[in-house]
Amino acid sequence: MNKVQGLVAVATMTFALACTSAHAATVWDFSFSDVVSGHTVTGSGTFSTTSNGSTPSDVTSITGTYSDGTTVNGALSLIPAATTGGVRNTSADGFYYYDNVYGGTPGLDTNGLLFLAGSQEVNLYYQNGTFNIVTTYSGFGNWVITPVNFTAAAVPEPASIAMLLAGLGALGFASRRKTQQ
Numbered sequence: 001m002n003k004v005q006g007l008v009a010v011a012t013m014t015f016a017l018a019c020t021s022a023h024a025a026t027v028w029d030f031s032f033s034d035v036v037s038g039h040t041v042t043g044s045g046t047f048s049t050t051s052n053g054s055t056p057s058d059v060t061s062i063t064g065t066y067s068d069g070t071t072v073n074g075a076l077s078l079i080p081a082a083t084t085g086g087v088r089n090t091s092a093d094g095f096y097y098y099d100n101v102y103g104g105t106p107g108l109d110t111n112g113l114l115f116l117a118g119s120q121e122v123n124l125y126y127q128n129g130t131f132n133i134v135t136t137y138s139g140f141g142n143w144v145i146t147p148v149n150f151t152a153a154a155v156p157e158p159a160s161i162a163m164l165l166a167g168l169g170a171l172g173f174a175s176r177r178k179t180q181q
């Protein structure tokens with residue numbers, strides 16, 4: 001094997017490793033928006049988990065923004081679970097069950113995530129094939145359930161991006177060297 005073939009092989013392996021480690025990320029970009037008209041809900045940001053998301057793991061933090069199109073707008077902050085490992089909790093006001101677990105398929109369970117949007121508690125969960133947002137207004141019995149489209153994607157770690165750039169650099173070097181000979 002000559003040097004060019006060796007560099008191409010190293011670059012290919014580096015690229016493969018970069019793609020693989022992106023799936024091991026513990027930081028996730030997410031967004032959601034309502035599926036029905038009549039109640040506008042949108043949100044986006046990032047959240048962190050304790051493992052790579054292939055199996056359910058605890059969500060440790062969330063940041064981003066939320067809007068219900070009318071009164072609730074604000075920055076997101078996670079309401080920590082009283083216990084970890086997928087144990088169901090009840091919110092302080094008693095309106096929500098939550099476990100702050102993400103991973104596996106579909107990613108969220110029927111308990112879901114509980115977070116603050118400004119001063120409003122919001123529960124994002126998955127049930128009967130649908131992602132939903134629940135917000136409570138002015139006491140028990142005054143809540144709105146909104147079906148949403150929810151997406152989350154792993155954010156590549158900086159090491160993954162560095163390996164990808166190194167692989168592309170090696171390919172460029174090999175290509176340039178070949179044209180000079």
